[in-house]
Amino acid sequence: MGKNKLERFEENLTFPNLFQVSYEFLQQNTFPLKGKWNSDFFKNNNPIVLELGCGKGEYTVNLAKKYPNKNFIGIDIKGARLWRGCKTSNEDKMGNVAFIRTRIQLIENFFAADEVSEIWITFPDPQLKKPNKRLTCERFLSYYKKIAKNNSIVHLKTDSYELYDYTINEVIAEGKYPVVFHTDDLYASDFYDDVKDVRTFYEQMFLDMGKKITYIQFKLQQ
Ligand SMILES: C[S@@+](CC[C@H](N)C(=O)[O-])C[C@H]1O[C@@H](n2cnc3c(N)ncnc32)[C@H](O)[C@@H]1O
Numbered sequence: 001m002g003k004n005k006l007e008r009f010e011e012n013l014t015f016p017n018l019f020q021v022s023y024e025f026l027q028q029n030t031f032p033l034k035g036k037w038n039s040d041f042f043k044n045n046n047p048i049v050l051e052l053g054c055g056k057g058e059y060t061v062n063l064a065k066k067y068p069n070k071n072f073i074g075i076d077i078k079g080a081r082l083w084r085g086c087k088t089s090n091e092d093k094m095g096n097v098a099f100i101r102t103r104i105q106l107i108e109n110f111f112a113a114d115e116v117s118e119i120w121i122t123f124p125d126p127q128l129k130k131p132n133k134r135l136t137c138e139r140f141l142s143y144y145k146k147i148a149k150n151n152s153i154v155h156l157k158t159d160s161y162e163l164y165d166y167t168i169n170e171v172i173a174e175g176k177y178p179v180v181f182h183t184d185d186l187y188a189s190d191f192y193d194d195v196k197d198v199r200t201f202y203e204q205m206f207l208d209m210g211k212k213i214t215y216i217q218f219k220l221q222q
Contacts, residue, residue, distance in 0.1 A: 008083035015086040020101035026109045035112030042071045042096060047117035050075060052104050052135060053124045057085025058200040064097045074099045111147035119144055119154045123202040126160035136167040148220050156216045157195060159206035164214035172218050180217040187213060
């Protein structure tokens, strides 16, 4: 039987690559690894890739295995889900993986300007009634721009046609954020790269329901 939530929270405290600090801590202190992830934690100069709303962290863990010369950090507010990625990355002794339990709105407390090179957004809640909470709305993109290098790639993989359509036609329209590729039916498209290599927990549920998966790759420009 799987571990229950409390057991996972307990074990989360033992993972050296999981960071969880309170909002109050962030109000009064600078997060110790802000601007220092590579020098003080990963101990290399490799690019840092984020997975936002990572849940169990499938992209974080699987891409980290595929790309040992990149560093991957998964971010989610739910500790019981993060436990899965933490457990696997520790069991497999993966030095290029970390997780942060926090709200994505607080991301600039954890990273300095230009510290991040690429961002994956995997099956976020589409927030159909609250556009201001969508992970691709201008408010969230402005958080990402504060920490990402100019021209960093953002990947949005979602089952929500509404979120796909909103992102393409309302947010990144008019060339403000150049689109590299987009499709409203990923698995029917010829496009092939990491986006087809990993299926997340939610993705598999949506595929089992017969839903199409959409994908947008665009650039964050300052
Ligand atoms: C639908 S789940 C997808 C999880 C995973 N990416 C997957 O595909 O299986 C959305 C995830 O985003 C997280 N999330 C939503 N809003 C968030 C926020 N503002 N900050 C941090 N995590 C958030 C939720 O906790 C949840 O794990």
